Amino acid sequence: MAQRGTNGSKVFVAVLYMAAVCGAVHVSDLLDRASQRSDKLHSLSTTLTQEMDSHFPPLSRAFMPRPSMCHTSSLMTPNDKEQALQVSESDLLSLARSLLQSWVDPLLVLSVSANSLPHPAQSSISNKIQELQEHTKDLGDGLDILSGKMGPEAQAISMLPYRGGNDIGQDRITKLANFHFLLSCFRRDSHKIDSFLKVLRCRAAKIQPELC
Numbered sequence: 663m664a665q666r667g668t669n670g671s672k673v674f675v676a677v678l679y680m681a682a683v684c685g686a687v688h689v690s691d692l693l694d695r696a697s698q699r700s701d702k703l704h705s706l707s708t709t710l711t712q713e714m715d716s717h718f719p720p721l722s723r724a725f726m727p728r729p730s731m732c733h734t735s736s737l738m739t740p741n742d743k744e745q746a747l748q749v750s751e752s753d754l755l756s757l758a759r760s761l762l763q764s765w766v767d768p769l770l771v772l773s774v775s776a777n778s779l780p781h782p783a784q785s786s787i788s789n790k791i792q793e794l795q796e797h798t799k800d801l802g803d804g805l806d807i808l809s810g811k812m813g814p815e816a817q818a819i820s821m822l823p824y825r826g827g828n829d830i831g832q833d834r835i836t837k838l839a840n841f842h843f844l845l846s847c848f849r850r851d852s853h854k855i856d857s858f859l860k861v862l863r864c865r866a867a868k869i870q871p872e873l874c
Contacts, residue, residue, distance in 0.1 A: 688866075689808070689811055689812070689866050690863065690866035690867045692804075692807070692808055692811075693808065693859065693862050693863040693866050694863050694867075695804070696801065696804050696805060696808060696859055696863075697856070697859040697860050697862075697863045699797065699800065699801045699804065700758075700801055700852070700855050700856040700859045700860075701856055702797060703794065703797045703798065703801060703852050703855070703856070704849070704852040704853050704855070704856040706790060706793060706794055706797065707794060707845070707848055707849040707852045708849055709790065710787060710790050710791070710794070710845060710849075711842075711845055711846060711849050713783050713786065713787060713790070714781065714787070714838075714841070714842050714845060716783070717781055717782050717783065726839045726840075726842060726843045726846075727840075727843050729846070729847070729850065731843075732847035732850065732851075733764065733768065733822060733823070733824045733825065733826065733847070734761055734764050734822050734847065734851055736822065737757070737760060737761065737764075737820055737822055739757055739761075739854055740858075743857065743861065746857060746858060746861045747861060750815070751812065751816070751862055751865060751866075752812055752813055752815035752816040753815065753816075754858045754861060754862055755805065755808065755809055755812055755816040755858070755862060756809075756815060756816055756817070756818045756819065756820075757820075757854075757858055758805060758854075758855045758858045758859055759802070759805050759806070759809060759816075759819055760819050760820040760821075760822060761822075761851045761854060761855050762798060762801060762802050762805065762855060763802065763819055763822075764821075764822035764823075764824065764851075765798060765848060765851065766798070767823075767824045768824045768826065768844055768847075768848070769791070769794060769795050769798060769848070770795070771824075771826065771827075771828055771830065771844070772791050772794075772841065772844055772845065772848075773788070773791045773792060773795060774828065775830045775837070775841055776788035776791045776841075779837065779838070779841060780834045780837060780838065781838065794848070801855075826844070830844070
């Protein structure tokens with residue numbers, strides 16, 4: 663199962679790379695493929711969050727940090743589709759790439775922490791976190807290729823360092839609360855990335871904005 667996913671990821675990146683080098687595929691087609699990949703990323707993060715919720719002690723929610731404390735909250739992004747439609751193509755791709763890049767270290771923290779997470783679905787959660795890492799890297803590689811075709815502004819990345827450290831807590835409740843919080847931040851950002859890429863896909867395909 664994992665092997666199939668890895669092979670599929672390699673094919674995805676290889677297709678994007680060859681298309682970019684050979685010029686055989688239009689930007690709209692590359693965006694369509696990247697959008698499909700981001701949709702899988704957001705869907706997987708949503709499934710993971712629901713899996714955490716299924717055995718999440720109510721008391722733990724009281725210990726969860728506020729969403730405004732996500733390490734990516736300082737990045738100014740459109741709040742909804744209407745605002746996203748007002749942002750240039752290059753800036754939207756830059757925002758998506760910035761958000762994606764900002765999760766390399768936090769996803770590593772989640773991956774390591776998942777190995778000893780005090781949760782009944784620990785094994786499943788750990789496997790899905792690894793999938794998130796693979797999808798994030800593959801999508802990032804694909805967006806790097808796209809940015810090269812869309813100009814210097816699309817290649818700009820805002821640095822959003824993660825300073826949460828590698829330790830998510832010592833006791834059970836703290837571990838669950840911090841793990842759930844970090845995962846919730848990722849789910850929020852994966853939704854933004856997916857939304858931005860879908861707007862870009864619609865624009866490239868010249869679909870009317872209200873249908874995006």
